[in-house]
Amino acid sequence: MSLFSGTIANLEQGLSYSSIKNKTIAQNIANVDTPNYKAKDVSFKQMLTDAQTTTLSANRTDDKHIDFQAEANTPGVYSYSNLNYRQNGNGVDMDKEQASLAKNTLYYNALIERVSSKYNTLQTVIKGGN
Template sequence: MDLFGGTIKNLENGLNYATVRQKTIAQNIANVDTPNYKAKSVSFKDLLQEANNKALTANRTDARHINFTGESTTPGVYSYANLKYRQDGNGVDMDTEQANLAKNAIYYNALIERVSSKFNTLQTVLKGGN
């Protein structure tokens, strides 16, 4: 039985995306002075595809079957290989990263408010509307 029709799971996926994005932005900001560092970003589409692929499991019944193994990289994260803002080859634009950080914080907080609202609704139902 799915209490909220999958809403909680979708909110959880959104929070996972926001967390990976937050870590990626923080890594970019931390490496703003690192020569030849290339800024990284997160693709929601790639992150969603990776999550969908994890649901697929397969058993090899024959040695000729394809082996399903995952990579150990962070899903959905990619580098801007040819991007550089400074002479030292660094590809981090601090203004862009700070804007992305603020945007991600707003997105994350909105998701947290929505999860909280869902749990408050459930709590009200369990208490009988009191």
């Protein structure tokens, strides 16, 4: 039985997406002056597909070995390979990256507020409404 009918798990996935997107944007901003650097982005659709299909499994040679699975790479991240904003081959548009960072920060903060609200509701129920 799930306390919030999967809401916390969905919010967790949203936070994971937002965190990966934030790291990708930060990497793009950090490489704004790097020649031939191609900007990267995160696709939620691709991230969802990768999460459902991309796993690694251990080769078990004995039944007593513990089975595990792990993700092969950072899901959903892709490069703009043919995009150049500068003569040096760099594909980072600083204005776009800053706008994406602001949008992603708002999204992340909204998810954090929602998770906090869910836990506050649970805390209120546990304390008996006091």
